[in-house]
Amino acid sequence: MWKMSNSIAISIMVILLAMALSGCGPADDPADDEEPDDPRYGGTITIGYISDVNYLNPIPRISAVDNMVNAWLHDSLVVIGPDGDPQPRLAEDWDVSEDAQTITFHLKEDVKWHDGNPFTAADVEFTVYTILNPNVESTIRPHMASLQGFAALTDSDGPASPDDLDVRPVEVIDDHTIQFNLSRPDATFIPMALSRGIIPRHLLEDDIAAGKDLSETDYTLEPVGLGPFQFVEWSRDERIVFERFDDYHEGRPFLERIVYEIIPDRSVASANLETGDIDFLWEAAPAAWSGLMDLDQIDHDISDGLGLSGVFLNTEEPPFDDRRVRQAMRYALDMEAIVGEYLGDGMSLASGPIPPNIWAHNPDIEPYPYDPTRAEELLAEAGWTPDSDGVMQKDGEPLAFQIETFDFATERQEASIAAQEFWADLGLEVDTRWVETTVLLERYNSGDYEAAWVNPTGDIDPAGTFGRFHSDNIDSGNTTRFSHSELDGILDEARQLTEQEERRPLYWEALEILHDEQPVLWAGYIPNDYWFNEDLTGFVVTPESEGLFKHLHLVYFDR
Amino acid sequence: MYQEVLERFLRHKVAVVGGVALSIIILAAIFAPYVSPHDAFKQDIANTRQPPDSTNLFGTDAFGRDVLSRIIWGGRVSLAIGFLAMLLSSVIGVTIGSLAGFYGGGAEWLLMRLTDMFYSIPALLLILILVAVFGPGFWMTVLAIGLVFWPATARVVRAEFLKIRSEPYVEAAQALGASPSRLIFLHFLPNAMAPLIVQMTLQLAQAIVLEAGLSYLGLGAQPPFPSWGNILAEGHMHLRTAPWIATFGGVFIWITVLSFNFIGDGLRDSLDPSLIGR
Numbered sequence: 001m002w003k004m005s006n007s008i009a010i011s012i013m014v015i016l017l018a019m020a021l022s023g024c025g026p027a028d029d030p031a032d033d034e035e036p037d038d039p040r041y042g043g044t045i046t047i048g049y050i051s052d053v054n055y056l057n058p059i060p061r062i063s064a065v066d067n068m069v070n071a072w073l074h075d076s077l078v079v080i081g082p083d084g085d086p087q088p089r090l091a092e093d094w095d096v097s098e099d100a101q102t103i104t105f106h107l108k109e110d111v112k113w114h115d116g117n118p119f120t121a122a123d124v125e126f127t128v129y130t131i132l133n134p135n136v137e138s139t140i141r142p143h144m145a146s147l148q149g150f151a152a153l154t155d156s157d158g159p160a161s162p163d164d165l166d167v168r169p170v171e172v173i174d175d176h177t178i179q180f181n182l183s184r185p186d187a188t189f190i191p192m193a194l195s196r197g198i199i200p201r202h203l204l205e206d207d208i209a210a211g212k213d214l215s216e217t218d219y220t221l222e223p224v225g226l227g228p229f230q231f232v233e234w235s236r237d238e239r240i241v242f243e244r245f246d247d248y249h250e251g252r253p254f255l256e257r258i259v260y261e262i263i264p265d266r267s268v269a270s271a272n273l274e275t276g277d278i279d280f281l282w283e284a285a286p287a288a289w290s291g292l293m294d295l296d297q298i299d300h301d302i303s304d305g306l307g308l309s310g311v312f313l314n315t316e317e318p319p320f321d322d323r324r325v326r327q328a329m330r331y332a333l334d335m336e337a338i339v340g341e342y343l344g345d346g347m348s349l350a351s352g353p354i355p356p357n358i359w360a361h362n363p364d365i366e367p368y369p370y371d372p373t374r375a376e377e378l379l380a381e382a383g384w385t386p387d388s389d390g391v392m393q394k395d396g397e398p399l400a401f402q403i404e405t406f407d408f409a410t411e412r413q414e415a416s417i418a419a420q421e422f423w424a425d426l427g428l429e430v431d432t433r434w435v436e437t438t439v440l441l442e443r444y445n446s447g448d449y450e451a452a453w454v455n456p457t458g459d460i461d462p463a464g465t466f467g468r469f470h471s472d473n474i475d476s477g478n479t480t481r482f483s484h485s486e487l488d489g490i491l492d493e494a495r496q497l498t499e500q501e502e503r504r505p506l507y508w509e510a511l512e513i514l515h516d517e518q519p520v521l522w523a524g525y526i527p528n529d530y531w532f533n534e535d536l537t538g539f540v541v542t543p544e545s546e547g548l549f550k551h552l553h554l555v556y557f558d559r
Numbered sequence: 560m561y562q563e564v565l566e567r568f569l570r571h572k573v574a575v576v577g578g579v580a581l582s583i584i585i586l587a588a589i590f591a592p593y594v595s596p597h598d599a600f601k602q603d604i605a606n607t608r609q610p611p612d613s614t615n616l617f618g619t620d621a622f623g624r625d626v627l628s629r630i631i632w633g634g635r636v637s638l639a640i641g642f643l644a645m646l647l648s649s650v651i652g653v654t655i656g657s658l659a660g661f662y663g664g665g666a667e668w669l670l671m672r673l674t675d676m677f678y679s680i681p682a683l684l685l686i687l688i689l690v691a692v693f694g695p696g697f698w699m700t701v702l703a704i705g706l707v708f709w710p711a712t713a714r715v716v717r718a719e720f721l722k723i724r725s726e727p728y729v730e731a732a733q734a735l736g737a738s739p740s741r742l743i744f745l746h747f748l749p750n751a752m753a754p755l756i757v758q759m760t761l762q763l764a765q766a767i768v769l770e771a772g773l774s775y776l777g778l779g780a781q782p783p784f785p786s787w788g789n790i791l792a793e794g795h796m797h798l799r800t801a802p803w804i805a806t807f808g809g810v811f812i813w814i815t816v817l818s819f820n821f822i823g824d825g826l827r828d829s830l831d832p833s834l835i836g837r
Contacts, residue, residue, distance in 0.1 A: 267796060291799045337604045342621070407777060410796050414621055417783060421602040421622070434777055 040556040044257040045536065048269045048278035050408050051437055052237045052262050056223040057214050058197025059131060061139045063441070064457055064546055068282070071549040072242055072258055074197030075226040075249075077105055077124065078190060079550045080460050084358075084543045086191045090119070090198065090226065090249070100185035100498055105194075107176040111249040113200050114230040121178040125170045126201035128180075130208055132169070134159050137213055142476055143193040143464065144169075146186035187498040188461040195460075200224055228253040228553035237262055244553075254538070254556035264408060270531075273298060279533040282545075286344025286411045292531050299534045302346050304357035305545050306458035306465075307526030309343055309412070310350065311403065311419070312444070313451050315519045316481040319399055320450070324382040326518040330368045331375035332426040333419055339524040342415040347524035352511045353458060353465050355525040357543060359500055360462035360507040365515050367522070375426050384427075392427035400429035405453040407434045412453040415523070419453075447474075447481050455526055460544055462503075466491050466510055469519060480519035487513045535559045567829035574825020577818035584815055588634035597625035599632040600783055608801040618803040621793060626804055630811050633785035637812070640700050640779075640786070641766040645759055647705030648766075652712025653755070657743055659713070660720025671717065678710040682769075690778045700779050704766045715758050719751035726750075753830035757823050764819035771812050787812045 051065055058070040078086035088094070092106045111119040131138045132147070134156040144150060147169035152160035162168045171179045182189060199214075203224055207217040214220065223231050228250070229242035242258040261278055263269040270288035272278045274295060284292060292298055313320040313329075320326055339347050348356075351365040384392040384399055392399040403419065405412040413434055420430045435443075443449050456479075458465040467473055470491050471483035487510055494506040514520075528545045537558045540551035568574060587594050597615070603623030611618040617626035659670040677685075686703040693699050723729055729746055737745075767787070773779035774788025775795070787808050794805030 267798075285796065287796045287800070334604065341604055341607055414793075414796075418602060418604060418622060420783070432781075432783075 040254045040558070041252075042254075042256050043557040044259060045255050045280060045552075045555070046259045046261055046278045047280040047282070048261045048263045048272055049282060050262070050264055050266055050269070053240065053260075054438075055215060055220050056231065056234065056240070057199065057220050058225075059127075059136065059138045059140065059199060059214055061196070063437075067546040068549045069240065069260060070197055070225075071227065071546060072229040072552060073223055073225040073227045073231060074199070075228075076197050076550075077107075077194040080191060080195055080542050080544050080547050082540060082542050084460060086195060094190070101182040103180040103182070103190065104173070105178050105180070107178065108249055109176055111226060112247050113202075113226060114224045114245055115200075115203075117200070117202055119198070119226055120175045121172040122175075123198050123201045124178050125172050126205065126208075127198045128170045129153075129162065130199065130204070130214075131196075132159075133208065135211055135213060136208070137215065139477075140193065140196050142467065142473065143188065146182045146184050146189055148181040148183050150183070184496060185498045186495070187503070188459075188463045191460050192464055198226060229255075229258055232257075248553060250553060253553035255552070258552070266408060266410065273531055273533075276533070279536060281531040282529070284529060284531050286342070286347075289345055289529075297534050299532055299536070301530045301532075301539060301541055302527050303541050304355060304543065305526055305528035306355060306358070306460065306543055307455055307528070307545055308350060308353060308355065308458055309339075309347065309453070309455045309523045309526055311451055311453050311521040311523070312480050313519060313521070314447055314449055314481060315483075316447060317450070319394075319401070322382050323517055324378045325384075325399070326521070327368075327516075328375040328378035328382070328426065329423065329428070330518050330521045331371045331378065332428075333422050333521065334370040335367065335521075335523055336370070338415050338418050338422075342411050342418060343524050344411060346527040346529060350522040350525050352514055352522055353468075353520070354462055354507070354511060355458065358458070358462055360504060360511075362508040362511040364508075365511055368518075372426065379426070386427050390427050391429055398429050399427065400431075401450040402431040402433055403451040403453060404433045404435050404440055404449060406437050406440055408437065409434075409453075409455075412455070416453050444479055447479070453523075457545055462507055463491075463495060466494075466507065469510075469514060482517070482519040484513060484517060533557075564829045568825050571825035571828055573821045577821030577825070580814055581818040581822065584634055584811070584818075585638060587631050588638050591631045591635055595625075595628035595631040597628045599624060599628035599785060608797060608804075610801075611803055617807045618801065620790075620804050621797055621801070626790070626807055629785040629790055630787065630807060633787045633790050633808070634811065634815075636697065636780045636784060636786035637767050637770055637788065638815075640697065640704070640770045641763045643701045644704035644708065644766040644770075645763045647701060648708035648712055648762055649755070649759055651705070652709040653716050653748075655709070656713035656716025657720060657747065660717035660724070661739065661743055661747060663724075667717070670713075674710045674713045677706070678714075682707040683772075686769075686773065687778070690773070695773075695778045695781060697780055697784075700770055700773055703773075704769050707769070708762050708766065712755070712758055712762070715754050716751055719754055720747055723747050723750050753827075756830065757827045760819050760823035760826060764816040764823070767812060767819075768816055787815075 049065060053065050053069040054060065054063065055066060056070065056073060058074040061067060075090055077089060077091045079089045081087040090108055090111060092108055094103060094105045096103050107121060113119060130136055131140050131144060132153045134154050141154065148167045149160065149165040149169050152165065153162065153169065167181050169181055173179055204217060204219055228245055228248045230245045232241040232243050234240045239262060240260040244253040244256055246252050263272060266285035267288060269278065269281055270284055270292060273281045292300065313326055315321055336349055339349055349367045351367045354361045379392055384394045387393050403416050405416055416432050420432055423430045440452065444452050444454065468477045468479065469482050469487060470478060471488050474481050474483065490506050490510050494503050497503045528541065530539065530548060535557045536555060538555040539548055540554060541548055601624065606619055606623040607621055609615060609619040615625045615627065617630065620626055620629065655670050655674060659667040685707055689703045690699055729742065732742060732746055770779050770786060771788035771791055774786050775792040777792065779788050780786035790808035791805050794808055798805055
């Protein structure tokens with residue numbers, strides 16, 4: 001009896017194997033009609049990351065993962081190149097007028113949407129007006145503040161129509177020429193406002209006219225873009241599949257498919273990379289770095305980035321409304337040890353928001369040293385005295401707060417626990433809490449937090465990064481809700497200038513103020529880290545962490 | 560009778576080994592402040608992830624804390640959660656199971672459907688919902704595990720009561736006019752005790768495992784308070800560079816759960832009424 005069932009099992013396996021072999025044979029052959037002999041074409045890249053994308057749409061841009069995934073699907077007028085400067089993408093080139101307030105873009109011809117419709121200047125105009133539309137959620141809007149009529153068009157109590165304006169912010173000259181009219185020179189406009197994806201007017205015009213937010217449209221479920229890869233399917237919190245767009249305007253992409261796998265646990269993701277279940281991992285857990293580096297089958301690229309790790313403090317509420325308390329908290333931390341021990345080998349100690357690879361970085365500013373005595377003096381100056389248990393208090397209130405970070409961010413959880421102990425030595429009562437990503441982001445962006453260990457990405461132009469400390473932006477990016485009139489003045493002045501040499505001294509001054517004020521207890525500059533199957537080649541690394549994904553059409557399997 | 564049970568239990572060698580191991584662990588947990596070799600909470604950033612040596616028998620964790628001391632303190636939290644969750648599950652389960660088994664009829668139908676309902680909710684899902692709504696922590700973990708476990712207890716108790724209901728001594732007591740509460744407490748419960756005790760022992764072990772699972776997901780006891788689960792969770796991030804953290808944390812969960820199961824087995828055999836008096 002046993003023998004019989006065993007032989008049946010074997011025959012079933014043989015049949016299944018035969019079926020599998022015959023079934024997958026033809027499917028594996030790439031449909032090579034153009035380059036039959038070029039071995040670079042074909043293959044599926046599986047990319048693992050901790051969270052799902054918020055929208056398959058480039059306009060809302062909630063988090064870094066949105067930038068990454070939308071970079072495959074969508075395309076922009078310019079992209080940031082390896083040197084940090086914008087390069088033309090959907091544009092042939094552009095002209096800037098003498099007064100730097102009129103920018104004319106000449107668009108590529110014969111560019112097609114994934115549904116076959118032609119791309120024209122009308123799509124660009126539509127995208128800009130959609131971003132300006134106050135009914136539409138978008139984090140790009142602040143980067144367009146220098147456009148003519150910005151205030152009137154974005155007024156949430158009844159936005160103006162472009163027709164009512166003396167000068168329109170965008171003018172379509174012809175199908176392939178578009179002009180941007182600025183109200184002041186703005187060095188950040190091209191790299192920051194125009195490096196974002198264009199959306200199709202022919203599919204979205206009616207929805208936007210009807211007052212819908214982009215998240216309410218059918219488009220987000222069946223997105224159509226201009227990018228190198230087109231949408232196939234999306235299983236929420238599981239995976240998203242893309243396939244190459246043969247008519248891509250920069251040439252047919254090498255890779256046949258992209259499978260974006262959501263792997264919530266980063267140590268599992270590292271293990272998946274090791275076993276070959278995924279081909280590419282971005283932002284590996286720091287604790288996994290040394291193990292991954294030892295693997296022969298995995299290559300990595302670690303380079304200077306724009307990201308920054310630090311404890312962001314809500315400076316609007318006590319006790320963090322007092323500069324001396326913030327300084328004391330920073331002096332109390334042996335940040336060098338915390339960064340080295342928990343935040344990863346590749347991270348260097350930060351002195352402020354601008355990393356050394358950006359021209360506005362001020363090399364004369366040193367990070368605060370570990371100086372618990374100085375911390376105690378500062379707290380005493382601010383009126384805090386220890387009670388019988390050694391807990392600092394003022395007017396009967398203990399110096400207590402909660403530090404939060406994301407539930408996936410094990411390295412920041414560990415850093416927080418280490419900081420908790422340093423602060424406890426100073427007499428602070430600190431709770432730690434790990435929170436689900438979207439929940440914490442929402443509270444953090446709306447000022448409903450005390451202290452949060454977060455890793456925001458800086459902008460490619462320092463104006464964007466500095467803008468996060470301008471009091472005008474308290475509800476739009478200034479998450480520490482920091483308000484300092486002298487700093488505001490310096491940033492306003494710098495914003496009017498376009499030459500780096502003129503801007504630099506102002507930004508150095510701004511960095512001095514931020515260093516003294518410590519709205520953020522800066523910890524470290526985060527390098528961009530990418531880990532991948534050794535067969536993959538052709539990556540283009542840029543200072544923007546997600547910039548690599550805008551050049552994925554050049555990547556191929558070399559085997 | 561107790562004498563006889565004890566004798567039989569002591570003849571069950573594996574159960575005795577379990578009992579001894581468990582006693583040591585429980586005593587260490589109770590007297591944690593006196594028996595732990597180092598401060599379990601004091602971090603030492605210059606001395607992190609040190610392998611086991613003569614100073615730190617089980618090595619140090621990612622914060623330079625002594626792993627052995629944290630396991631001893633962690634035993635307090637893990638055992639307390641296990642014990643309290645088992646207690647809660649028993650109180651609810653015995654109450655519902657007794658009422659259903661004793662009264663029968665419509666009451667039984669209603670109570671057992673309620674039990675079925677709770678039984679059919681996936682345990683982890685119920686716990687995740689509770690923790691998501693009320694936030695993680697010690698008491699939340701106890702409540703969540705207790706709520707997940709009681710249906711099993713209720714079924715055991717009801718089944719025993721159904722058996723006992725038709726016993727001659729119960730019919731005799733009823734004929735003599737004994738009140739329901741007298742019947743339940745004097746006749747039913749003591750005779751249902753054997754399977755109930757076994758059930759409680761096994762649940763205690765399961766509760767410790769579940770607590771470890773919840774802590775692993777970050778939903779159990781919150782740092783810096785150690786529990787075996789969060790020692791395991793904190794250690795898993797450093798499996799490559801400091802395998803001793805998770806290993807020793809896991810070994811203690813394993814020994815404890817195995818001990819409870821051995822004791823459960825021993826109790827089942829020694830309490831089996833069919834063997835008593837033989």
